[in-house]
Amino acid sequence: MGELTPQLLALQLVTGVALGAIYALLAVGLSLIFGMLTVVNFAHGAFFMVGAFLGIYFQTLTGSFLLSLVITPAVVGAVGMLAERFLVRPLYGRGIDYPLLLTFGLSYILIESMRVVFGIEGLPSATPAALRGSVDLGIGRFPLYRLALIGATAVVVLGLWLLIEKTRFGLIIRAGSRDPEIVRVLGVDVAKVWLLVFGLGTAIAGLSGVLAAPTRAVNPEMGITVLAESFVVTVVGGMGSLMGAVVAGLLVGVVFSMTSLLAPEFAELSIFVLMAIVLLVRPQGLFGKAGLMA
Amino acid sequence: MSNAIEKSAPASTVTSRRRLLQAAAAGTALASSPFAINIVRAQGAPIKIGFPTPLTGAFSAEAQDQVRAAELAVKEFNDAGGFNGRRVELLVRDDKLNPGEAASRTLELIEKDKVDFIVGSLSAATQLSINAVTRERKVIFNSISQSDAINEAKDWSPYTFHEALNPHMTAGAVARYAFPKFGKKVVYLTADYAYGHEMVRGFERAGKALGATTLADIRHPLGAADYSSFLPRIQALKPDVLVLCNFGRDLVNSAKQATDFGLKESTRLVTPVLLFTSRVAGGSDAFEGVVGGTSYYWGMEDSIPAAKVFNDKFRRAYGGAVPSDYGALGYAGVRSVLQAVLNAKSTDSDKVSDAMGRLEYNWYKGNQFYRKCDHQSVQSVIIVESKSKGMKDKNDVFTVASIEAPSESNLRSCTELGHKG
Numbered sequence: 001m002g003e004l005t006p007q008l009l010a011l012q013l014v015t016g017v018a019l020g021a022i023y024a025l026l027a028v029g030l031s032l033i034f035g036m037l038t039v040v041n042f043a044h045g046a047f048f049m050v051g052a053f054l055g056i057y058f059q060t061l062t063g064s065f066l067l068s069l070v071i072t073p074a075v076v077g078a079v080g081m082l083a084e085r086f087l088v089r090p091l092y093g094r095g096i097d098y099p100l101l102l103t104f105g106l107s108y109i110l111i112e113s114m115r116v117v118f119g120i121e122g123l124p125s126a127t128p129a130a131l132r133g134s135v136d137l138g139i140g141r142f143p144l145y146r147l148a149l150i151g152a153t154a155v156v157v158l159g160l161w162l163l164i165e166k167t168r169f170g171l172i173i174r175a176g177s178r179d180p181e182i183v184r185v186l187g188v189d190v191a192k193v194w195l196l197v198f199g200l201g202t203a204i205a206g207l208s209g210v211l212a213a214p215t216r217a218v219n220p221e222m223g224i225t226v227l228a229e230s231f232v233v234t235v236v237g238g239m240g241s242l243m244g245a246v247v248a249g250l251l252v253g254v255v256f257s258m259t260s261l262l263a264p265e266f267a268e269l270s271i272f273v274l275m276a277i278v279l280l281v282r283p284q285g286l287f288g289k290a291g292l293m294a
Numbered sequence: 295m296s297n298a299i300e301k302s303a304p305a306s307t308v309t310s311r312r313r314l315l316q317a318a319a320a321g322t323a324l325a326s327s328p329f330a331i332n333i334v335r336a337q338g339a340p341i342k343i344g345f346p347t348p349l350t351g352a353f354s355a356e357a358q359d360q361v362r363a364a365e366l367a368v369k370e371f372n373d374a375g376g377f378n379g380r381r382v383e384l385l386v387r388d389d390k391l392n393p394g395e396a397a398s399r400t401l402e403l404i405e406k407d408k409v410d411f412i413v414g415s416l417s418a419a420t421q422l423s424i425n426a427v428t429r430e431r432k433v434i435f436n437s438i439s440q441s442d443a444i445n446e447a448k449d450w451s452p453y454t455f456h457e458a459l460n461p462h463m464t465a466g467a468v469a470r471y472a473f474p475k476f477g478k479k480v481v482y483l484t485a486d487y488a489y490g491h492e493m494v495r496g497f498e499r500a501g502k503a504l505g506a507t508t509l510a511d512i513r514h515p516l517g518a519a520d521y522s523s524f525l526p527r528i529q530a531l532k533p534d535v536l537v538l539c540n541f542g543r544d545l546v547n548s549a550k551q552a553t554d555f556g557l558k559e560s561t562r563l564v565t566p567v568l569l570f571t572s573r574v575a576g577g578s579d580a581f582e583g584v585v586g587g588t589s590y591y592w593g594m595e596d597s598i599p600a601a602k603v604f605n606d607k608f609r610r611a612y613g614g615a616v617p618s619d620y621g622a623l624g625y626a627g628v629r630s631v632l633q634a635v636l637n638a639k640s641t642d643s644d645k646v647s648d649a650m651g652r653l654e655y656n657w658y659k660g661n662q663f664y665r666k667c668d669h670q671s672v673q674s675v676i677i678v679e680s681k682s683k684g685m686k687d688k689n690d691v692f693t694v695a696s697i698e699a700p701s702e703s704n705l706r707s708c709t710e711l712g713h714k715g
Contacts, residue, residue: 011526019522121355124577127554134556140529143554146522215554216519217546217575221352225519260523265486267523268515 004261007139012261013254014137018146020253021153022212026226027233027245028160029204035240036177036197039088039099045227046107047202051076051209052218053114056123065128069210076206077199084198089191107223114220122219131214149211156207157246164242173197177240232271236278238288248286340383341376341641343368343628344403346414346424348391352542353416355571359617360438360624361386364413366611367628377635384628385409391416393423400427410641413457413627415439416620418488425454432643434650436631438623440464440567442492445668445705447712452647455669457627459589461489462706465496465566467675467698468587469504476562477534478506483524483548485540486513493539493566509533514540514548521548525555538565545569546576553580570618573680573691581680588676589623590659591692592616604658616689626657630671661700667708672700 026048033041041047051072058068058075083106091098127145134141164170172193176183184190209223216222233252237244252271259270278285345364347357364384372381385407389396396415403409404427411434415421418441425444428435429451436455443449444456473480480501484490494511501508509531512524528536536557538548545565552563568586595602604625608617617625630653635641638649654663662673678692685691698704 005530008526008530011529012523015522015526019520121571121575124575124580126577126579134554140526141556141559143522143551143556145554215522215551217543217550219543219575222519225517257523261527264513264524265515268518 008261011137011140011142012257014139014142015146016254016257017250018142018150018253019257020250021150022208022249023229023233023253024246024249025153025156025204025208025211026230027237027249028157028242029201029208030230030234031237031240031242031245032160032204033198033201034234036173037088037099037194038096039198040096040103041201042100042103042227043083043107043110044103044202044205044230045223045225046110047076047080047205047223048209048212048226049218049220049223050079050110050114051206052125052213052222053118053123053209054206055210055213056125056218057118059128069207072210073203073207076209077203080202080205081195081199083202084195088198089194092194107227111220111223118220120220122217122222125213125216125218127214143215145214149215152211156204157242160204161242169193169196229271232275234285236275236285238285240289241285241287244285244287338379338381340381341632341635342383342385342407342409342411343631344400344407344409344412344414345384345386345624345628346389346396346399346403346412346420347386347624348416348420349386349388351391353391353620356569356618356620357416359621360414360416362612363608363617363621363623363625364628366608367625367632369611370607371629371632377632377641382632389415389420389424391420393419396420397423397427400424404428404431404433409433410643411436411631411646413438413624413631418443418492422449425449425451428453434631434643434647436627436650438620438627440489442496442706443488445670445711447668450668450711450713452669453643455630455647455650455664455671457630457671458623459587459673459675460670460705461492461566462496462499463675463704464587464589465493466500466704468564468566468585468677469497469500469506470698471677471696472535472562472564472585473501473504473506476564478504479509479532479534480506480537481509481528481531481533481535481561482511482537482539483521483528484511484513485516485544487516489541490516490539494537497537497539497566514544516540517544519547521551522555525552525557528552528561529555529557533561536561536563538563540565541567542569542572543575545572546580549576549584550580553582558583568678568680568692569620570691574688578680578682578685578691582682584680585695586678586680588619588678589673590617590619591676591678591694592618592689593678593692593694594659594676594697597694597697598660600656600658600660622658626662626671629657630655660697665702665705665708667713668711670705672702672705674698674700675704 030044033039055068055072058071059065087102088099131145131148134143172188176193180190233248237248255270255274256267260267347360349357368382368384387399389399412428413436415424415437416439421437421439421441425435434453436457438457440458442460442462482494484494538545563584565586568588573581592605595605634646634650638645651664660674662671664671675698677696679695681691
């Protein structure tokens with residue numbers, strides 16, 4: 001291991017942060033849905049995958065990556081809202097298992113639909129022309145697109161934070177997660193709020209898909225491993241915590257990246273070891289509230 | 295009243311009519327039962343070839359192409375009159391890329407469907423489990439996927455044939471092309487399973503003779519989507535050649551990401567097996583300048599007459615489509631078995647195995663034959679380079695950089711594999 005220069009470690013760290021950005025974005029959507037609706041969305045990886053496919057589709061249709069970045073999450077969010085209204089809503093109040101199984105089944109349907117529409121091989125994805133190539137960071141070459149990705153994630157997270165902390169809608173969401181009964185008594189249509197939150201969560205998943213598509217192969221199975229990773233991040237950060245999702249996302253990304261450098265065979269295992277340690281020391285996650293699972 | 299009817303008809307007529315009806319019923323039942331085939335058409339029983347392949351899963355595109363090409367071989371054989379009027383039937387089964395499933399399907403094909411031969415498989419693991427079953431049941435198995443292990447004495451049997459290339463041949467051919475051309479300092483990014491390790495071993499062996507040095511062999515988990523965590527280290531090592539010892543989707547992802555990290559500026563990307571479907575899925579950008587090995591590329595038809603004949607047959611049968619690498623193996627695998635049946639004038643496993651062992655053939659890519667000790671098909675390896683400009687149509691994705699002629703010296707020796715003599 002003689003080549004472990006500070007430059008290499010620094011570059012590896014940057015790689016980890018870029019990786020963590022995607023993890024964070026995914027976890028934010030998952031955590032939002034769990035925190036507010038107490039629904040474990042097993043179709044989250046599938047929505048990510050649908051976002052990737054539709055992102056390429058809209059980009060080819062309109063010729064613009066930016067336009068696709070706006071249209072695709074809207075479409076995926078709409079699909080999410082349809083799923084909530086007709087599939088998930090009837091199951092509220094029946095405990096945590098029913099929506100979990102439902103979303104599990106939903107993921108199969110989404111995967112198969114994409115197979116039918118786009119084929120089993122997947123679609124070739126290309127990095128948008130303006131963001132192609134790599135930059136010399138001084139510590140080594142790094143893809144320009146991944147740097148842009150870190151930036152995009154920061155913007156989305158900031159936007160979400162502003163929404164939740166500074167708007168009336170955000171206030172209702174926060175109140176609704178604390179005590180839905182009282183919020184209902186106060187005259188707020190909680191059902192509509194939940195519909196919008198589910199749509200928002202799935203839209204973020206779709207957005208992550210669009211953003212991730214240029215970096216990896218886009219095929220119907222791409223959401224399956226991503227789902228496990230999203231859950232690890234959400235558990236480590238604390239279900240229902242936005243801050244937790246972001247911090248944990250970055251942490252998991254960095255842990256994975258550094259382990260890949262020092263002990264590559266243990267890289268995949270390392271994130272689960274991290275999750276195990278966090279669960280042993282602080283079961284509610286780094287930023288989670290104790291006893292959220294009622 | 296009933297008494298009157300009974301009295302009017304004589305007892306013998308009633309009995310004989312009943313007998314007639316019984317006989318007629320029995321005859322009809324017999325004629326429509328499965329036994330009827332044996333009675334009426336004993337000599338014309340179809341020859342059955344079982345074809346287990348992963349129709350569902352990551353390689354379903356390759357598997358479906360294998361089936362199409364195999365069906366082409368069967369149709370050709372039947373149209374030419376079959377074997378003494380006996381036609382061939384292809385029984386396709388889905389092994390789901392799972393060794394247990396593959397073994398079950400194979401057993402079913404042998405016990406229930408009574409197949410005469412088995413051709414198939416797409417992964418190293420499934421072909422070994424299929425071979426374990428066919429070896430025991432003394433049914434010929436012609437494997438059409440890459441594996442080093444199937445040639446080894448402990449897995450082999452006189453009924454085992456290996457139509458496809460193995461990692462040793464493939465990696466060796468690519469090494470012999472790439473290392474002298476691009477440089478001697480090599481880094482391997484290897485999928486951490488048998489196929490990956492076998493490929494690295496093949497490269498290192500060929501590389502040693504050429505003076506190549508391994509700077510690092512970086513193992514990644516099979517099916518990894520993200521390779522960014524391995525790339526800074528590879529960048530720092532500054533190799534002449536980066537060998538991507540992985541397959542299918544893993545290759546698409548790693549090629550894409552290596553391109554993103556600007557690795558192509560100082561390093562040449564090489565891969566042992568460059569699938570047609572991977573190149574199409576990955577796109578011209580990701581694969582630009584990537585060099586790899588393959589068992590077949592349709593573009594060979596410019597220089598190999600047999601390839602043109604095969605391609606044209608496939609185009610006529612499937613609306614202008616061209617056969618892929620693994621697809622062509624499906625054709626060859628079945629055709630070799632059927633030719634051996636004609637040569638042996640029998641479907642008996644021992645006789646056909648003997649005939650196949652002595653077969654010299656040229657079905658689609660040039661001359662081939664099965665080596666005596668391990669029944670490995672000695673054949674050419676094609677080195678292709680991905681095209682990114684001047685592509686005439688969606689299938690024109692490679693240029694044929696070189697064709698390594700078939701030679702037994704490119705295989706591991708019989709003694710090394712544990713065979714006597």
